[in-house]
Amino acid sequence: MSENDCIFCKIAKGQMEAEVVYEEEGVIAFEDINAKTPVHVLVIPREHVPSMAEVGGLPDGITKRLFEVAQAVAEKKGVAESGYAFRINNGPDSGQEVLHLHAHVMGGRRLSMP
């Protein structure tokens, strides 16, 4: 999948609608369209990298911001104290569907592994 037909690139550029929870220069967080938990937000770098294999290609500091923004989103959504999962799917066995690196922030009920 190229950046041109990547849905998360389109959301990052404002070319496709999403319910934005938080945004800054390099990172944007928005509601998952098919929430699997009461709180289910996706946090993505604006720049396109398909998965963790290419994470080194992101600008300096962006990976740290993904973590910090996830925590800020959890606070905003009221699950920072009850707890939440920060999950990045990579490749077929993980169930990764969208090939633009994204972190799931999931909470609002008791979760189990995997």
Ligand code: 5GP
């Ligand atoms: P993955 O399985 O790749 O880790 O997760 C992809 C997530 O993106 C899924 O939870 C799915 O519901 C969500 N998703 C897929 N397409 C869209 C979309 O167009 N907009 C939003 N907001 N979420 C999407």
Ligand code: ZN
């Ligand atoms: Zn993309």
